[in-house]
Amino acid sequence: MRMIRKLLDAIYLGAGVLAAVCLVAILIIIVVQMVARWTGTVFPGAASYAGYAMAGASFLAFANALNRGAHIRVSILLNALSAGPKRLLEIWCFGLAAAIACYFTYYAYWFVFWSWKFKEVSQDQDATLLWMPQSVMVVGGAILSIALIDNLVSVIFKGNHRITRDLVDQSFGE
Template identity: 75%
Template sequence: MARLIRRGLDALYLAAGVGAALCLIAILVLIVAQMLARWTGTTFPGASAYAGYAMAAASFLAFANALNRGAHIRVSILLNAVPARMRWALEVWCFGLAAAIAWYFTYYAYWFTYWSWKFNEVSQSQDATPLWIPQSVMVIGGGILALALSDHLLHVLIKGDHRITRDLVDQSMGE
């Protein structure tokens, strides 16, 4: 059962990373379409707003995958300089605090999105997109990050070490 959950979580983190990559491709397509529209003398109303939504979605969807691949900033030099027991305590404290903040953010982002939906808020730009749509991606990405941080916290508590793969840049700094 634990192996199935592990594979499911890893697939979720990877899917979020793929979703972030697709959002970056969508930004490219939107910018090129806006350029073509200008060159042909037509307009593409809302293109910049859609690109902004895609950028926010790419950011939030990429958080968990980036965490698992070691792309987030960590103070490894401090963690490597302390004894093993102190390192474990620091890892628990860092993952615990980060998970609590991420869950707190996700909770309030959910309610923010809910009230945007409830009051039918739309963007102020030409596209008049219902704001709950791009905001919901923020909630999903924040929830996946909170889940990933909680996953790492549990792994540190149970196994004694996190599951973050070491980035090549981190390895090349003499650690």
């Protein structure tokens, strides 16, 4: 069981690192595009590549952000409830979120499949095969689905979720 936990945590962290790499790629693309304009050359498809990296950064970061408490959760209601109803509400919320994420991932897969089958290309100058950047959406959605199911199972069997909070110390010089 510890090996599965380490594997899942490594997947979440790896996806978060890849999301950060996508953010750095956006920066590099923008800088290269600026240099290209200054020198009078053209960087075909720069806006598309930056868009693909933005989508990659978003979808790959979902699971890592969830487990680090970066997603918005309405905890006012949860904090007002006693342990029993709170657990039932968390099971409901994680179950519903996992079902929606799995539904999204399923249909995103078929979206990518048909893009691959029909060899759809970007309408920009780069003419990128669209299934390649769209695949990141499926991978990120699948990792988020796994993270939500992981938290759901944790709430059901252990009574608490795996979401941590990165709190900033509020004691300014005390």
